Amino acid sequence: MKILLVDDEAELVSALSERLYFRGFEADWVSSGKEAMKKVTENEYVLAVLDVKMPRMSGLELRAKLEDIRPGMKYIFLSGHGSEDDYAVGTAKAECYLVKPVKIEELVEKINQALGS
Template identity: 60%
Template structure:
């Protein structure tokens, strides 16, 4: 299973990728929506874990663009800004919506559920 992690917090996203790799998941990461799009053109991902709030291309817009590339890709949103509106929008557009900081076990569980 290939996972694409996208978050503008480099330390967080790189640590998540490392922790997922330690659990047997192939996880690549990007800090921007533009970088994520380039990666998704070059490689297939089963699940994308997207931060809701990022500069230039936010999580919802990135989800739309990634879906155009690969209709089978599944999505999980992460947010540190847990507004009710973001929760409603994100929950409607993805398999899961998690609040940061997220426990790695919870993320792994949601990734596995999304990929099934």
């Protein structure tokens, strides 16, 4: 099962990908919505972890576009500075909404819950 991580902070998302790999997950990462749409077109992901606040395309906008490409994919939102409105929309449109910095154990737990593992 492949997971896609999307965050404009490349160092953060690459480190998350590596840490998830060591916990048995196959996690690709990209740092923009445009790259994410290309990856999802080329690969079969079961879940995407999306940063809510990104330049050019927010995680909320990206989720809507990815849903068109890969219906049924699951989502987890991450935010370092989300608003109450983002939280309300994010929790309605994803399996969960986590605040950065996120502990890897918490992210793993939420991924497992989202995937029914």
